[in-house]
Amino acid sequence: MERLLSRRDYVAVAKGRRLGRPAFLIQALERSAEGPSRFGFTVTRKIGNAVVRNRVRRRLREAVRLIGRSAARPGTDYVLVGRAAALDRSFDRILADLAGALAELGGRATTSPPATARQG
């Protein structure tokens, strides 16, 4: 998984499309038609102390690792902003949330894409 590393990238993606899900908020910005898709993670202090923030980021990162490569659109940068629910929501549901969100943002075909995914 390619990571977003610089502040400039995060600021840029913040201007892209965004979708809310219980465990996270996802932002997407098409960088170019080609190249790998990249992911960044943001967990603010509002969520909790360092232990809680680490756990939220790790669960989201694991979700991206499992389905990000197949579901994400090439050449696109994504930023996942963690929410408090990412701590307790079952991992299966987080995976489903992420797959649905990526599809709605115009990703590749996934194992269970929503019907409206390709319309936009």
Place this chain on the structure above:
RNA sequence: CCAGCUGGCCGGACGGCCGCUGCGGCAAUGGUCGAAAGGCCGCCGUGGAGGAAAGUCCGGGCUCCAUGGAAACACGGUGCCGGGUAACGCCCGGCGGGGGCGACCCCAGGGAAAGUGCCACAGAAAGCAAACCGCCGGAGCCUUCGGGCAAAGGUAAGGGUGAAAGGGUGGGGUAAGAGCCCACCGCAGGACCGGCAACGGGACUGGCAUGGUAAACCCCACCGGGAGCAAAACCGAAUAGGGACGGCGCGGGCUUCGGCCCAGGUGCGUUUCCGCGCCAGCCGUCCGGGUGGGUUGCAUGAGGCGUCCGGCAACGGCCGCCCCAGAGGAAUGGUCGUCACGCGGCGCAAGCCGCCAUACAGAACCCGGCUUACAGGCCAACUGGCAUU
């Protein structure tokens, strides 16, 4: 057994599957880039959060900056004594004071006869003490001759105020009182004795002075240069810009090719004028500064574990063994299963069911401390009860 007190320790376990990251290896299997060295992937092995990693409150190592040495002044810190330590505001052992039946706990614990300030309210008086009531006293005045009023003066025993009223109790004494005198207690000084010291004991002496506050200024003793790993050192691209050198070139017009005319920027001499010089574009090579980035700093250290020795202890010493996280938008994980512990419910019990499947909390240059947070549990010594032999 119950209650307590002190110290130490742990703070989920095991196993699948899929990942991240450090180190070592690739002799064996593979892919890719490269001339090679080697890199990236892959494979194998192995390591990968805490007792507080936290707060960033002290003390150091290390780095850079400043600084001729020393001292003084200022500022800040520390503050019983002895020891431990690289050092400390930390730790250990004592001393003094306070609390507890006790084990034990708590203390910002130098100096108030160097000086200054403050002591609100209440109260007559709050520091070279003080007469409000009271007590004594009785000049003098009045008198119904019973007595009444009462100045000067004396008095800190009693009342009242206050956190605190200038020793306490008893006796003598006195007009009433008062260390005025006496006894005991307290207090002050103190030869001498014990202790390295803080300090303890104390013959004897003194009629009793020197109120509290230093977390008020202050005085005394000791300590202290500043900033911090985003410190700092090194390597160093593209692009733009700077400098040096070399090569080719060197504004426009006219020309009889000898020159003539008109211009720009810039340097010097003082501005205009004027004089002298340089430059303009392209290409190449080199130099220096700096940004992104990379490497080092960065993990062998006041290091850990163990036996023994010294010491009441903190700790120190000999020897042996071990290498024990190293990220960088920041790895140390995700998920599933089984189980221990715990909590709740049901049950006489064996047990069954349910819940959480654990509190506080995540290394960021590294050590020594302190402080704060913390579900649950284990061990040991000691103390006070109860029971038993």
